Amino acid sequence: MSLVTTIRNNIIFKFNHTMIFVLLLILTCTSYYGALSVPLYVDDSVVLHHAKLLQWPNSIMGWIQGRFVGLASFSLSQPFSFNLLSIHFFTITFHLANAVLIFYFVKSFFNIEIQVNSHRSLNSVTQPVPLKFQNAQAAIVSFIWLCHPMNSQAVVYISQRYTVVAMFFTLLTIIFFIRLLKDKELIKKVQWAVLCLFNFILALGSKQSVIFLPLFLYLISLYVLVQYRGRLILVGGGALALAVLYLYLNPALVSTLDELTRETITYSRLDYLATQLKVTLTYFGLMFYPEGFRLESDVSLLKFFSDEFYRYLTIHIAIVSLLVVYAMRFKQPLILLTLALLYLGLAVESSFIPIQDLYFEHRMYLPSLAIIFIVVNILSTVIKALRLPDSSCILFNGLLIVVLSYTTSIRVKQWQEPLSFYQRELEKSPESTRAMSSYGKELAKNGNKDKALELIIKSYNLELEQGILRQSNIVGLLTILIDAGYYQDALNLGRRAINYTEKRPKLQSIVYAHLALVYYKMNICGFTKGWSKKALKLDKSNELAKQLIRLCQ
Numbered sequence: 395m396s397l398v399t400t401i402r403n404n405i406i407f408k409f410n411h412t413m414i415f416v417l418l419l420i421l422t423c424t425s426y427y428g429a430l431s432v433p434l435y436v437d438d439s440v441v442l443h444h445a446k447l448l449q450w451p452n453s454i455m456g457w458i459q460g461r462f463v464g465l466a467s468f469s470l471s472q473p474f475s476f477n478l479l480s481i482h483f484f485t486i487t488f489h490l491a492n493a494v495l496i497f498y499f500v501k502s503f504f505n506i507e508i509q510v511n512s513h514r515s516l517n518s519v520t521q522p523v524p525l526k527f528q529n530a531q532a533a534i535v536s537f538i539w540l541c542h543p544m545n546s547q548a549v550v551y552i553s554q555r556y557t558v559v560a561m562f563f564t565l566l567t568i569i570f571f572i573r574l575l576k577d578k579e580l581i582k583k584v585q586w587a588v589l590c591l592f593n594f595i596l597a598l599g600s601k602q603s604v605i606f607l608p609l610f611l612y613l614i615s616l617y618v619l620v621q622y623r624g625r626l627i628l629v630g631g632g633a634l635a636l637a638v639l640y641l642y643l644n645p646a647l648v649s650t651l652d653e654l655t656r657e658t659i660t661y662s663r664l665d666y667l668a669t670q671l672k673v674t675l676t677y678f679g680l681m682f683y684p685e686g687f688r689l690e691s692d693v694s695l696l697k698f699f700s701d702e703f704y705r706y707l708t709i710h711i712a713i714v715s716l717l718v719v720y721a722m723r724f725k726q727p728l729i730l731l732t733l734a735l736l737y738l739g740l741a742v743e744s745s746f747i748p749i750q751d752l753y754f755e756h757r758m759y760l761p762s763l764a765i766i767f768i769v770v771n772i773l774s775t776v777i778k779a780l781r782l783p784d785s786s787c788i789l790f791n792g793l794l795i796v797v798l799s800y801t802t803s804i805r806v807k808q809w810q811e812p813l814s815f816y817q818r819e820l821e822k823s824p825e826s827t828r829a830m831s832s833y834g835k836e837l838a839k840n841g842n843k844d845k846a847l848e849l850i851i852k853s854y855n856l857e858l859e860q861g862i863l864r865q866s867n868i869v870g871l872l873t874i875l876i877d878a879g880y881y882q883d884a885l886n887l888g889r890r891a892i893n894y895t896e897k898r899p900k901l902q903s904i905v906y907a908h909l910a911l912v913y914y915k916m917n918i919c920g921f922t923k924g925w926s927k928k929a930l931k932l933d934k935s936n937e938l939a940k941q942l943i944r945l946c947q
Contacts (some may be wrong), residue, residue, distance in 0.1 A: 410529055411529075414497060414529075414533045414536070415494065417533075417537065418490060418493050418494060418497075418536065418537070418540060419490065421537060421540050421541050421795070421799055422486060422489065422490045422493070422540060424541075424799050424803060425540070425541045425546075425799045425802040425803050425806070426486050426489070426546075426549060426550075426802070426803075426806055427803070428803060428806040428807045428809075428810060429482050429485075429486060429549060429550045429806050429809070430478075430479050430482045430483060430486075431478075431479075431482075431810055432478070432482060432550050432806070432809040432810055433478065433810075433812055434478070434552065435551060435552070435553075435689070435809070435812065435832075436551075436553065436689075436828070436832060436866055437553050437865070437866060438551070438552040438553050440865070441465075441468075441552065441553045441555075442468065442476060442481075442552070443937075444465055445465045445466075445468035445469070445476070446468075446476060447935055448462070448465050448466060448468075448469070450462075457598075457599050458598055458599060458602055459602070459654075461556050461599065461600060461601060461602075462599050463559060463563075463596050463597075463599035463600040464555055464556035464559050464560065464599070464600040464601060465556075467484070467488075467555055467559045467600075468481065468555065470484045471484060478552075481552060481555075482550075482552070485549055485552070485555055485558055486549060488555075488558045488559055488562055489540070489545075489548075489549045489558055490540070491562055492558065492561050492562055492565060493536045493537075493539060493540035494536070495562065495565040495566065495569065496532075496535060496536040496539055496540075496565065496763060497532045497533060497535075497536040498532075498569055499532075499565050499568060499569055499763075500528075500531060500532035500535050500536070500767065501528055501529070501532045502568070502569050502572040502573075503572075503728055503731070503732075503767075504528045504531075504532075504728075505572065505576065506572060506575075506614070506617065506618055506728065506731075531770055531771070531774060534770050534791050535763070535766050535767050535770050537791075537795050538766050538770070538791075538794065538795060538798060539762060539763055539766050541795060541798045541799040541802050542681070542684065542762060542766070542798050542802070543684045543687060543798065543801045543802040543805045544677070544680055544681055544684060544687070544755060544758055544762050545756075545758070545759050545762060546687070546802050546805050546806055547687070547689065547754070547755045547756045548755075548756035548759040550806055550809050551689070551756065551809075554756045554759075556600055556601040557601060557603075557756050557757075557759045557760075558759070559600040559601075560597050560600035560601035560603065560604050560760075561759055561760050562597075562600075563593045563594070563596040563597035563600060563604075564593075564597045564604050564607060564760065566589075566593040567590050567593040567594045567597055567607060567611075568607075568610070568611070568614075570586050570589040570590040570593060571586070571590045571611050571614065572614065572618075573586045574586035574587050574590055575614070575615065575618045575619065590611075594607055594608075602742065603739075603742040603743050603757075604742075605742060606738040606739065606741055606742060609738060610734060610735060610738050612626070612630060613731060613734050614731065616630075617727070617730075617731060655746075655747045656747060656748045657747075657748060657749045657750050658748050658749065658750045658862070659748075659861075660748070660750070660860060660861045660862055661695055661748055662698070662748070663746045663747070663748055664698035664746075665695055665696065665697055665698050666695075666745075666746070666747075666748040666749075666752075667698065667745055667746055668696040668697060668698045668699075668700065668702075668703040668706075669693065669694075669695050669696045669752055670740075670744040670745060670752075671696075671703065671706035671707055671710060672693070672696060672702065672706045673693060673744065673752060673753050674710075674740055674744055675706060675709060675710070676753070677755065677757070677758045677761075678713075678765065680755070680758075681758070681762060681765050681766075684798065684801050686822070687755060687805055688755075688819055688822050688823060689755075689815075689819055689829075690819045690820075690822075690823050690826040690828045690829035690832065691752065691753035691823050691826055692823040692824065692825035692826040692829070693752040693753045694825075695752070714733065714737075717729055717730075717733050717768065718730065718733075720772065721733075724775055726771060726775070728771070729768055729771060732764045732767050732768055732771075733764070733768070735760075735761070735763070735764040736761050736764035736765060736768075737761075739760045739761035739764065740757065740758075740761050743757045744757060750862065750864075751828075812836050813833075813836045813837070813839075813840060816829065816832045816833035816836050817833060819832065819833065820833045827853040827854075827856050827857045827860075827862070827864075827867070828853070828864065828866070828867070830849045830850070830852055830853035830856075831849065831850045831853040831854070831864070831866060831867045831870055831871075832866070833849060834846040834847070834848075834849035834850040834853065834870065834874075835850070835866075835870045835873075835874075837849070838870075838873075838874050838877070843874060843877070843878050846874055847871075847874050847875070847878065850867065850870055850871045850874060851871065853867055854867050854868070854871055858894070863891065863894045863895065863898075863901070865901050865904065868887075868891050868901070868904075868905065869904060869908070871887060872884055872887060872888060872905075872908040873908075875887065876908070876911060876912055876915060881912050881915060881916055884908070884909075884912045885909065885912055888905050888906075888908055888909040888912070889909070891905045892905055892906075899932040899933065900932065900933050902932055903928075903929040903930070903931075903932035903933035903936050903939070904929070904933075904936070904938075906925050906926070906928045906929035906932070906939070907925070907926060907929040907936050907938040907939040907942070908938070909925045910922045910923075910924075910925035910926040910929065910938075910939060910942050911938065911942060913925065914942050914945065914946065919946040922942050922943075922945075922946050923942075923943055923946050925939075926939040926940075926942045926943045926946075927939075927943070930943075
């Protein structure tokens with residue numbers, strides 16, 4: 395009887411895994427079927443252009459800064475001539491693969507607790523989660539994460555393929571690292587170490603925001619390797635001290651790092667941090683009340699040491715403190731690791747590194763996993779405390795997943811019509827300059843060039859006042875002026891833009907090419923060739939400049 399029971403349990407266990415994968419596939423289809431017909435948005439065409447001209451980088455920095463792996467993932471669509479259907483299909487496939495990896499990631503997290511207990515005294519051992527509940531919680535986390543509308547922007551917005559691919563390799567890195575800590579055999583440890591390092595390199599080549607990963611793996615080591623904790627702290631502290639000393643003795647390197655770790659000089663690092671304290675709370679709110687998603691946002695800059703800064707900082711401290719108390723009170727130390735994953739996952743794009751765009755929901759693609767894990771864990775504790783039947787738990791989670799899947803499908807459907815999409819974006823964020831210019835460009839495509847010109851000029855002037863110059867804005871405005879036949883206005887605008895793009899050679903090359911286009915429209919081939927050659931001098935891959943030279947010949 396015992397043998398029969400064991401075989402039956404094993405079969406059920408395997409069937410549960412199969413059933414989970416099938417349900418993930420069904421959820422993906424119901425949530426994202428509309429994404430296959432979503433057109434290009436904002437900088438999608440630029441990203442695809444770079445993907446088609448992709449060349450092997452000459453250096454490690456080229457690998458990282460060029461996001462080579464993320465761009466290379468588009469080559470999967472090369473046999474299909476880079477058509478949008480295939481591009482969206484592979485992004486959705488990566489998203490599904492991430493959900494599957496999340497299932498194993500959560501199970502690996504529970505295995506951490508089992509391993510830690512083996513090194514603790516009997517008095518401090520926490521109760522391991524039974525296998526049945528491991529599978530249930532891992533499945534619920536992966537289901538909710540897969541169909542949560544917060545993650546739809548990263549999946550539907552083609553330019554964020556980087557984010558989706560980076561998470562794929564990040565999850566593999568963490569899973570392999572936990573296996574490295576778990577296995578006792580040296581050969582297997584070497585095997586997992588190689589796989590871990592390889593996947594981290596691929597993750598870093600997909601998106602720079604995963605640079606936090608070594609620190610998170612170090613925290614896992616501190617938690618798991620109880621017997622070596624003192625040595626790890628000494629090694630970590632020594633490495634940090636040496637790094638600080640090295641930077642102190644190399645001011646030129648500090649200056650270089652400062653340039654590499656900022657996308658804009660429009661605002662300071664501290665003001666950016668203050669603003670992100672507010673923005674991240676907005677992200678958290680959308681996780682619990684998924685309404686009001688947007689691509690563009692008119693978030694205003696907060697000042698460091700302002701009253702609002704202290705208010706939002708206090709809220710974050712309260713959130714962290716409550717979760718720490720919960721973890722200690724209910725003996726759920728994994729919550730502390732998950733909390734570290736949440737804030738480290740946001741740290742690169744939402745802390746001290748100033749990025750031009752203050753708000754983008756796709757930045758929550760990885761951190762949302764941490765929030766969902768924490769919430770599911772707390773709900774499980776509540777259900778156990780109330781002694782609710784398993785059926786009520788299944789019903790609640792089932793209804794939640796259905797609602798989230800439906801909400802995501804509605805959000806995805808909104809992306810299918812760019813004109814109405816950007817109209818809603820502008821209504822939600824009337825002060826967003828990119829929402830203005832994006833809606834203006836869609837109006838121009840639909841023949842309303844006067845209204846389009848008015849919106850894009852307003853956006854352009856507002857951005858210049860803020861010290862900002864977006865490629866999409868300047869190109870959109872020049873294109874509309876040229877199409878409308880306002881050649882002198884286009885020339886004046888282009889010459890002005892040259893003064894603002896001295897430190898951005900690729901953008902300046904684009905401006906030169908559009909000035910050349912104006913002269914070509916005016917049948918002045920001498921100036922057309924001259925401006926085109928200037929454009930190619932700055933960027934040899936400028937296709938518009940090459941085409942204009944061929945036309946003039």
